[in-house]
Amino acid sequence: MAAASRSGFSGWxxxxxxxxxxxxxxxxxxxxxxxxxxxLIIAVAFLSPVLAPHTPFDPATLSLSxxxxxxxxxxxxxxxxxxxxxxxxxxxxxxxxxxxxRLSLIVSLAAVAVAMVLGISLGLISGYFGGAIDAVIMRVAxxxxxxxxxxxxxxxDGVVRGLISVKRHDEIAIFVVVxxxxxxxxxxxxxxxxxxxxxxxxxxxxxxxxxxxxxxxxIMVRHVLPNVTGPVLVIATLNLGLxxxxxxxxxxxxxxxxxxxxxxxxxxxxxxxxxxxxxxxxTVFPGVTLAALVLAVNLLGDWLRDALNPKLR
Amino acid sequence: MPDGGADFVRIEGxxxxxxxxxxxxxxxxxxxxxxxxxxxxxxxxxxxxxxTFSLVGESGCGxxxxxxxxxxxxxxxxxxxxxxxxxxxxRHSRSDMAALRRRMQxxxxxxxxxxxxxxxVFDIIAExxxxxxxxxxxxxxxxxxxxxxxxxxxxxADGRKYPHxxxxxxxxRISIARALASEPEFLVCDEPxxxxxxxxxxxxxxxxxxxxxxxQLTYLFISHNLAVVYHIxxxxxxxxxxxxxxxxxxxxxxxxxxxxxxxxxLDTIPDLxxxxxxxxxxxxxxxxxxxxxxxxxxxxxxxxxxxxCKAERPKALPIEGGTVACHAIEEGRLPIEDRTYALNx
Numbered sequence: 150m151a152a153a154s155r156s157g158f159s160g161w162x163x164x165x166x167x168x169x170x171x172x173x174x175x176x177x178x179x180x181x182x183x184x185x186x187x188x189l190i191i192a193v194a195f196l197s198p199v200l201a202p203h204t205p206f207d208p209a210t211l212s213l214s215x216x217x218x219x220x221x222x223x224x225x226x227x228x229x230x231x232x233x234x235x236x237x238x239x240x241x242x243x244x245x246x247x248x249x250x251r252l253s254l255i256v257s258l259a260a261v262a263v264a265m266v267l268g269i270s271l272g273l274i275s276g277y278f279g280g281a282i283d284a285v286i287m288r289v290a291x292x293x294x295x296x297x298x299x300x301x302x303x304x305x306d307g308v309v310r311g312l313i314s315v316k317r318h319d320e321i322a323i324f325v326v327v328x329x330x331x332x333x334x335x336x337x338x339x340x341x342x343x344x345x346x347x348x349x350x351x352x353x354x355x356x357x358x359x360x361x362x363x364x365x366x367x368i369m370v371r372h373v374l375p376n377v378t379g380p381v382l383v384i385a386t387l388n389l390g391l392x393x394x395x396x397x398x399x400x401x402x403x404x405x406x407x408x409x410x411x412x413x414x415x416x417x418x419x420x421x422x423x424x425x426x427x428x429x430x431x432t433v434f435p436g437v438t439l440a441a442l443v444l445a446v447n448l449l450g451d452w453l454r455d456a457l458n459p460k461l462r
Numbered sequence: 463m464p465d466g467g468a469d470f471v472r473i474e475g476x477x478x479x480x481x482x483x484x485x486x487x488x489x490x491x492x493x494x495x496x497x498x499x500x501x502x503x504x505x506x507x508x509x510x511x512x513x514t515f516s517l518v519g520e521s522g523c524g525x526x527x528x529x530x531x532x533x534x535x536x537x538x539x540x541x542x543x544x545x546x547x548x549x550x551x552x553r554h555s556r557s558d559m560a561a562l563r564r565r566m567q568x569x570x571x572x573x574x575x576x577x578x579x580x581x582x583v584f585d586i587i588a589e590x591x592x593x594x595x596x597x598x599x600x601x602x603x604x605x606x607x608x609x610x611x612x613x614x615x616x617x618x619a620d621g622r623k624y625p626h627x628x629x630x631x632x633x634x635r636i637s638i639a640r641a642l643a644s645e646p647e648f649l650v651c652d653e654p655x656x657x658x659x660x661x662x663x664x665x666x667x668x669x670x671x672x673x674x675x676x677x678q679l680t681y682l683f684i685s686h687n688l689a690v691v692y693h694i695x696x697x698x699x700x701x702x703x704x705x706x707x708x709x710x711x712x713x714x715x716x717x718x719x720x721x722x723x724x725x726x727x728l729d730t731i732p733d734l735x736x737x738x739x740x741x742x743x744x745x746x747x748x749x750x751x752x753x754x755x756x757x758x759x760x761x762x763x764x765x766x767x768x769x770x771c772k773a774e775r776p777k778a779l780p781i782e783g784g785t786v787a788c789h790a791i792e793e794g795r796l797p798i799e800d801r802t803y804a805l806n807x
Contacts, residue, residue, distance in 0.1 A: 353576035357640065360533050361593045362563040375580040
């Protein structure tokens with residue numbers, strides 16, 4: 150029991166490197182590759198203000214004479230200043246992708262956070278109290294599941310567009326997208342948490358807390374919640390990939406982020422408009438980035454699901 | 463032996479019914495009636511300060527439900543529970559209720575489920591102290607937890623470990639330390655040893671007896687193990703299908719059992735001497751508490767049952783320092799005789 154008696158960071162490090170999860174991580178080269186890829190993409194995206202060669206959405210730095218330059222490696226017309234080429238406005242594709250990935254990640258992470266908070270709270274309440282409250286929440290969840298995420302997002306977007314002017318809409322578009330994706334993802338968290346809570350709440354340690362007279366809120370947060378985090382973590386990772394895709398789809402359809410502040414999906418849409426004229430690089434590179442990011446995140450999620458499932462060990 | 467008044471804990475006409483009906487829609491569509499389990503069906507118990515009152519009975523007779531009712535995990539369907547003169551269901555301010563809760567705690571059956579696996583032992587034991595605001599500061603809290611761990615014969619350094627690092631017996635000690643943390647006077651023990659090895663059972667029981675002597679604790683002890691009950695109790699109540707059929711001081715119960723069900727239970731105790739004594743095995747099964755038999759619920763399995771037993775619920779009669787609810791005893795049809803069992807030879 151030497152590991153447990155150590156404290157502080159070194160003790161933590163020792164416990165992690167000693168754990169089954171770390172062993173299963175190390176022994177799967179694909180997972181390690183996915184983790185490295187995810188980490189690289191995230192790091193580059195969030196460091197884009199430092200790393201990007203251009204600031205593509207500052208009109209002052211753009212010049213139309215740089216427009217529609219092809220990538221360096223495929224054409225002698227390319228310039229090293231724009232390694233992946235430029236779009237029709239003279240914006241550097243590489244820099245656009247870096248900024249766009251950052252925005253896509255921010256939106257997806259925020260959406261997953263919204264879904265988690267909403268889903269975990271409703272799941273805890275539903276599972277702990279049961280009865281009529283449980284029935285109402287779960288029926289709402291059932292109804293919610295019959296609407297695809299895109300439809301919910303279109304609905305919210307439509308309502309918001311009706312309520313405010315177009316100018317203001319571009320400013321709050323990011324919140325609309327986050328809210329829409331968050332709202333359409335909460336059900337899986339709520340159901341998982343509810344199931345776990347219904348198992349945990351009948352265990353004697355929860356009853357011991359009730360004998361002491363702790364309030365239901367304290368019991369849920371202190372006792373039940375820490376014991377249901379495993380499955381929630383898995384869903385969150387898998388959901389992140391899904392959220393990135395959903396955001397890209399919404400932006401591709403034109404109800405997501407505006408072209409003044411493009412995410413990966415917006416970039417793909419903008420490139421798609423000029424694809425027929427042979428300028429393929431404007432849409433293909435953001436597409437490849439999106440695919441790589443989602444693939445890496447999903448591989449991580451799959452591994453986490455198996456690693457935390459004792460039955461598969 | 464009781465040293466105070468005989469009413470430290472008083473339970474009167476306690477009932478708890480559980481609705482186990484199918485959902486409303488299914489019931490209406492299939493024309494099924496409501497179904498109610500009468501888990502506890504009118505029980506009176508008085509427990510004196512400092513004694514150990516045991517409840518015994520087969521699985522499903524409602525023993526654990528009584529334990530949970532007493533500590534307030536379930537609200538009773540009917541009846542009252544009085545603790546040191548306070549009606550537990552009465553109106554109390556938040557602080558009065560907390561003061562009452564502090565004085566009664568529970569020890570659970572399964573030491574693997576009763577400790578939160580994510581918490582360190584220190585925090586598990588400190589939780590009641592924090593919840594009731596008993597400590598004056600961090601140093602005091604640490605001293606209290608260390609004292610509690612020592613009291614249950616564990617090392618204060620064990621506080622930094624997690625529950626999964628301990629054996630079943632050690633976990634049950636942690637559970638006892640947590641129950642003692644709020645300095646209670648009354649402990650409800652719901653089969654605290656039935657999940658443990660026999661050798662560990664004895665250690666835990668001896669610890670409980672020792673703690674009772676030192677801290678003047680009162681126990682309500684739930685068990686199906688007659689040997690354990692004989693070892694620890696001052697008085698014993700025998701439960702059958704949600705009702706108390708017999709209450710008697712331990713020695714009287716094991717030497718002169720009166721109710722036919724008590725006699726059957728005692729006949730199941732194995733003895734090593736192989737006395738060759740004629741035993742009447744427990745015949746039949748416990749009927750469903752959803753549809754309990756009429757009159758005396760034991761009549762389908764009782765060799766002494768007559769028509770009155772089938773129709774009329776027997777009342778608890780005071781007899782030889784205890785009570786027994788049996789028509790055959792009341793009418794003198796069933797003679798009371800001394801018996802010897804492996805436990806008290």
